[in-house]
Amino acid sequence: MKITITICTFRRSHIATTLQSLEAMERPADCAVSVVVIDNDDTPSAQDRVANTAAAMRLPVRYLHQPGANISIARNAGLEAATTEWVAFLDDDEVVEPDWLVELVRRQRATGADAVFGPSYARYDDDAPDWIVRGDFHSQVAAPRAGVIETGHTCNALLRWCGTPWQAERFALERGKSGGEDTEFFFRLRQLGAEYAIADTAIVREDVPAARLSVTWLLRRRFRIGQSYSASAESLRQRLGLFGSSAVKAGYCALRAGVALANPERRTFWLMRGTMHSGICAGCLKLPEKALYGVQGG
Incomplete structure (x- = not known):
């Protein structure tokens, strides 16, 4: 099982921490894993940071510069770069739990699903308002509707890719600045026959900046x-x-x-x-x- 982990980045220094968490994670048995980082800034602002971090990693990391400040352009570049049967999605402001990918793969093998979605749990600073922390409004967890998983998110996902009926599909460019391109993308893949599952134990965590509180x-x-x-x-x-x-x-x-x-x-x-x-x-x-x-x- 070969997996390409794709991470889109846009002017976030946290990408180094995200990569370091991938290096520290447990690798699934019988899996070859590599990483592609797609820099969506107008200039290759993340290139040195990614290169310096990757130099200390055993996990293969490839850097791509795909300008445009449009997340769909970056996501599509990641899909174009992936020549493996499986693609995983992660955000550049997240940290994976040590067994993150192991749990995604385990759930896929148990269900035979074409895509598996895990939760992204928010991490709040000590000065975050108590009512926001209690409400946990920033976490992202895929959920079924009437018992059916209709769509998912790219903050934590594993997708069957090469050799599928949807390999020619791409993220909609018109949603690349507004967001929601992943929701629409996975809706579309489901119409083409993709079946989904949820891996509650495949956890990533995301720090919530003050601007979002x-x-x-x-x-x-x-x-x-x-x-x-x-x-x-x-x-x-x-x-x-x-x-x-x-x-x-x-x-x-x-x-x-x-x-x-x-x-x-x-x-x-x-x-x-x-x-x-x-x-x-x-x-x-x-x-x-x-x-x-x-x-x-x-």
Whole structure:
């Protein structure tokens, strides 16, 4: 089993820490593992940092410079560079647990799934607001809908790649600045026959910067997630149905947020859910998506 781990980076020094965590991890039995880092900055700003880190690693690391400040361009470059049967996805601000890849592979072998998604758990500084820490609003965990895993994320995933019916598929460039390109991508692969599983024990952790410790940032992200989720509706009839149900849910969430006005944790929970459903409505209407990638605090 040959696996290429792809990591897109954009002006983050944390990429060195991410690579070091990969070097320290346990390697799955009977697996050959390599890493490709795709630098999406206009200049090769991460090249020296990646090279210096890789020099102290046994794990093979390849650096690619793919400018454009568009995450889809970088992700597609990673797919183009991958000549292995399997591709793993990781973000440049994450650290993997020692058994991360072992657990992804174990779950894939147990289920036969074409893609396996693990959780990305947030790590907060000591000065983060207590209600944000309790709510754990920044963690990303794939979840089934009505018992079915419809899509996933690229912050922690293992995907069957070479020789598949979807090997020619790529991340949508029009979503490369707004985000949600991974949600739409995995929806599309599922339409081509891909089957998914969740590996709860394949854990990565992500430090949450101060710029993201606000309700504004959380709602902006949830709205975008909603817009991306609307890709699950393929026909006009499905979009109308999804729009109607999401509009009702958004109204209900607004009422619950009003009831919880004095409780910041519960209020934010309901505001986030309502904003996501509002984003679904916007996505069903094909409204423009705001650029989030490549901006400060994005």
